Amino acid sequence: MSLLQISEPGESPEPHQRRLAVGIDLGTTHSLVATVRSSSAECLPDAEGRVLLPSIVHYGAGGEAEVGYGAQARAADDPANTVVSVKRFMGRGVADVAKYGALPYRFVDAPGMVAIETAAGLRSPVQVSADILKALRVRAEESLGGELHGAVVTVPAYFDDSQRQATKDAARLAGLNVLRLLNEPTAAAIAYGLDNASEGTFAIFDLGGGTFDISILRLTRGVFEVLATNGDSALGGDDFDQAIAMHWRVTHGLADASGRDTRRLLAAARQVKERLTTQESADAQVTLTWGQQLHLGLTRREFVEISAPLVQRTLGPTRKALRDAKLAVSQVDGVVLVGGATRMPHLQRAVAQFFGREPLVNLDPEQVVALGAAIQANALAGNRAPGDDWLLLDVIPLSLGLETMGGLVEKVIPRNSTIPVARAQEFTTFKDGQTAMAIHVVQGERELVSDCRSLARFELRGIPPMVAGAARIAVTFQVDADGLLSVSAREKTTGVASSVVVKPSYGLTDDEVATMLRAGFEHAQADRDARALAEQRVEAEGLAAALRAALEQDGDLLSGEERAALEAGIASLDAARRGTDHRGLKAAVESLNRASESFAARRMDRSVSRALAGRRLDEVPTK
Amino acid sequence: MTPEFSRNHFELLGLPVSYALDAAALERAYRDLQGRVHPDRFASASEAERRVAMQWAARANEAYRTLRNPVDRARYLLGLKGFDTGEESNTAMPPDFLLQQMEWREAVAQGRADRDEAALEGLRREIHAERGEMQSLLARALGGERNYDAGCSLVRKLRFLDKIEAEIDDALEAMAEGAHGHAMVKGRS
Ligand SMILES: Nc1ncnc2c1ncn2[C@@H]1O[C@H](COP(=O)(O)OP(=O)(O)OP(=O)(O)O)[C@@H](O)[C@H]1O
Numbered sequence: 098m099s100l101l102q103i104s105e106p107g108e109s110p111e112p113h114q115r116r117l118a119v120g121i122d123l124g125t126t127h128s129l130v131a132t133v134r135s136s137s138a139e140c141l142p143d144a145e146g147r148v149l150l151p152s153i154v155h156y157g158a159g160g161e162a163e164v165g166y167g168a169q170a171r172a173a174d175d176p177a178n179t180v181v182s183v184k185r186f187m188g189r190g191v192a193d194v195a196k197y198g199a200l201p202y203r204f205v206d207a208p209g210m211v212a213i214e215t216a217a218g219l220r221s222p223v224q225v226s227a228d229i230l231k232a233l234r235v236r237a238e239e240s241l242g243g244e245l246h247g248a249v250v251t252v253p254a255y256f257d258d259s260q261r262q263a264t265k266d267a268a269r270l271a272g273l274n275v276l277r278l279l280n281e282p283t284a285a286a287i288a289y290g291l292d293n294a295s296e297g298t299f300a301i302f303d304l305g306g307g308t309f310d311i312s313i314l315r316l317t318r319g320v321f322e323v324l325a326t327n328g329d330s331a332l333g334g335d336d337f338d339q340a341i342a343m344h345w346r347v348t349h350g351l352a353d354a355s356g357r358d359t360r361r362l363l364a365a366a367r368q369v370k371e372r373l374t375t376q377e378s379a380d381a382q383v384t385l386t387w388g389q390q391l392h393l394g395l396t397r398r399e400f401v402e403i404s405a406p407l408v409q410r411t412l413g414p415t416r417k418a419l420r421d422a423k424l425a426v427s428q429v430d431g432v433v434l435v436g437g438a439t440r441m442p443h444l445q446r447a448v449a450q451f452f453g454r455e456p457l458v459n460l461d462p463e464q465v466v467a468l469g470a471a472i473q474a475n476a477l478a479g480n481r482a483p484g485d486d487w488l489l490l491d492v493i494p495l496s497l498g499l500e501t502m503g504g505l506v507e508k509v510i511p512r513n514s515t516i517p518v519a520r521a522q523e524f525t526t527f528k529d530g531q532t533a534m535a536i537h538v539v540q541g542e543r544e545l546v547s548d549c550r551s552l553a554r555f556e557l558r559g560i561p562p563m564v565a566g567a568a569r570i571a572v573t574f575q576v577d578a579d580g581l582l583s584v585s586a587r588e589k590t591t592g593v594a595s596s597v598v599v600k601p602s603y604g605l606t607d608d609e610v611a612t613m614l615r616a617g618f619e620h621a622q623a624d625r626d627a628r629a630l631a632e633q634r635v636e637a638e639g640l641a642a643a644l645r646a647a648l649e650q651d652g653d654l655l656s657g658e659e660r661a662a663l664e665a666g667i668a669s670l671d672a673a674r675r676g677t678d679h680r681g682l683k684a685a686v687e688s689l690n691r692a693s694e695s696f697a698a699r700r701m702d703r704s705v706s707r708a709l710a711g712r713r714l715d716e717v718p719t720k
Numbered sequence: 721m722t723p724e725f726s727r728n729h730f731e732l733l734g735l736p737v738s739y740a741l742d743a744a745a746l747e748r749a750y751r752d753l754q755g756r757v758h759p760d761r762f763a764s765a766s767e768a769e770r771r772v773a774m775q776w777a778a779r780a781n782e783a784y785r786t787l788r789n790p791v792d793r794a795r796y797l798l799g800l801k802g803f804d805t806g807e808e809s810n811t812a813m814p815p816d817f818l819l820q821q822m823e824w825r826e827a828v829a830q831g832r833a834d835r836d837e838a839a840l841e842g843l844r845r846e847i848h849a850e851r852g853e854m855q856s857l858l859a860r861a862l863g864g865e866r867n868y869d870a871g872c873s874l875v876r877k878l879r880f881l882d883k884i885e886a887e888i889d890d891a892l893e894a895m896a897e898g899a900h901g902h903a904m905v906k907g908r909s
């Protein structure tokens with residue numbers, strides 16, 4: 098925590114004070130955690146030396162959650178309580194998950210997002226993901242020997258606002274300080290680009306277990322600029338498994354297989370699919386619940402044929418991404434394959450054919466996302482080495498808009514806008530004397546509200562009665578660097594205002610997360626208080642030190658009174674820091690943060706002005 | 721709180737307020753500015769600083785987006801000079817342009833109906849050429865000539881070209897999608 102960088106922004110002020118930061122790839126099938134150690138990124142293995150953690154959680158009747166290989170072993174005999182591929186349910190409703198075909202869970206339709214009834218009770222996908230993230234946090238903390246300063250968590254580039262918000266909630270629930278949500282293909286590009294010192298235009302084609310992303314990036318002089326992204330957040334290796342299982346169901350007459358049989362068929366399908374990457378044909382034995390022994394086989398030719406439609410589904414988004422980037426196929430300098438499912442030979446062939454060039458595969462397609470996230474986390478934590486200066490410019494994948502008359506969508510921020518982005522749109526009342534306005538925020542490319550995803554609804558009240566068309570209501574959309582949206586509305590003639598952080602309807606408030614967090618810790622109350630106090634002290638110390646340095650450097654930006662007020666704030670923070678009341682200390686930190694906002698703004702303004710002046714001076718001799 | 725942004729887009733990027741613009745200088749200035757204000761530079765800073773960084777970075781993106789695109793830049797510059805291009809309100813166009821408009825519209829409809837990719841691609845090239853011409857007229861109007869009324873009218877025309885080009889793209893995309901539609905339906909078992 099620092100309010101001011103005495104050195105250049107982003108560089109670590111004191112090299113010996115490295116902060117522990119990790120990158121986490123929260124995958125549909127596997128998750129990984131990586132960190133930067135002695136200037137290179139590496140994935141952290143478990144006690145058995147394995148870096149991949151199966152993204153599977155088994156819930157027992159005693160309320161316990163087992164994550165990873167142990168849980169994987171339970172999937173076949175206890176499928177209803179073993180949650181596999183939970184990422185596909187993040188921010189999704191019952192109608193959405195119905196599209197995934199036969200699944201062995203007891204889904205419950207909770208508002209905004211499905212939940213799963215398990216032996217340990219009702220679990221939302223956010224909680225299941227948090228259990229996976231917690232396992233990785235523990236692994237990292239044990240391996241690095243300390244508490245984490247923060248984490249970069251990756252999400253598919255094509256994730257919408259609900260899915261991103263759900264992922265961030267899961268990370269907070271797992272006790273992680275989220276430094277950034279990072280798009281998976283972008284993370285891969287960082288790892289790839291920095292590793293190869295590449296320049297040019299690259300297509301990152303990422304087909305994982307459950308999601309497909311295509312991103313077009315331009316790499317120039319240390320800037321990673323995403324030009325366009327597209328994808329399908331419900332397409333991945335899982336669907337190839339489903340296609341094989343469906344094929345067997347039809348050929349073996351297994352239409353009404355039970356949940357357990359479904360899971361066994363899918364597991365066999367996946368094995369066969371992966372073996373077909375190196376073999377011409379593969380087979381598997383499955384014992385069904387009623388004892389029947391099945392001998393299942395598949396040739397590569399059959400597989401290519403039954404999965405052709407899935408391969409085709411990756412090409413539409415690829416075409417669209419190129420179009421949005423305003424590029425022809427021939428202008429792409431390299432194609433990078435990411436994700437385990439890109440190992441399938443017929444998929445590689447389709448990609449090579451589309452781009453007219455062989456894709457690059459010199460990085461482990463399963464680790465590259467976590468490695469890129471670790472590099473980003475290291476930079477965001479302020480551990481950058483001097484000169485290690487690169488910048489990431491990413492985009493939002495889907496347009497954001499508002500419902501207008503007749504159920505139509507008015508786009509406010511178009512897809513592929515570089516983030517952070519803020520945009521305002523003006524609306525007016527359509528009835529005389531109208532005093533309230535309903536605001537419905539949606540995301541998607543279609544023209545009808547009913548075809549887009551609904552993100553939030555809120556109401557601007559207290560508009561003074563005017564004739565129709567006289568009120569001027571500015572609705573402002575703000576998308577932050579995580580790709581998360583907040584919306585505010587203001588009537589301009591009167592200043593009546595209302596705002597929401599857009600949260601899907603399941604949305605957890607900060608208090609709810611705090612409650613769930615506390616419930617999750619087995620510690621006694623006294624332990625928890627001690628931990629909270631220690632955390633707040635570190636926070637307060639950092640804030641006070643940074644603010645003092647800022648005052649010293651830029652104190653002339655403040656009036657005598659303003660300066661005195663900030664100094665008083667620091668003094669009371671110091672006093673609170675010596676006490677033992679962590680809540681009081683937290684309040685003091687928050688209040689000083691608020692009080693220093695305008696100072697922060699003025700300092701940024703000065704920093705920019707100086708840079709501009711510096712550049713004009715630089716340019717004089719050359720002109 | 722919102723910071724006071726007194727600088728216009730050109731000033732923010734340290735560029736002269738003029739329509740003629742060195743694309744490389746614009747990009748350099750934008751990257752310099754983002755390198756300084758981007759939230760990634762403040763990820764471990766206080767909440768106050770993170771918020772300020774987000775606002776500045778959004779502002780830098782808006783400035784870059786606007787200045788990079790010739791039509792957006794013209795509209796913005798005209799606004800600074802006190803001229804409203806009136807694209808929503810002022811639909812008056814010279815008769816010859818209106819005629820041309822109708823012809824293009826019909827050609828798009830025809831191409832769509834015939835699923836004639838070549839015709840649509842040809843039309844797109846034609847419009848592209850037209851755009852190039854209008855943009856050089858625009859550069860003259862906003863440059864030496866300082867004919868801002870002519871500038872407004874050209875922006876309105878270019879806006880129309882944008883729309884028709886988007887229609888062509890949509891038609892082409894629909895065709896490309898349609899070609900795979902069958903495969904997709906078959907895949908949904
Ligand atoms: N040798 C192989 N041949 C074919 N498919 C493979 C092979 N190895 C792994 N896969 C498939 O890759 C998928 C997992 O890839 P990966 O670990 O990259 O996904 P993930 O990161 O968990 O998912 P996502 O990125 O979609 O959230 C699975 O469907 C798996 O069956």
Ligand SMILES: [Mg+2]
Nearest residue numbers: 124305436466
């Ligand atoms: Mg992945």
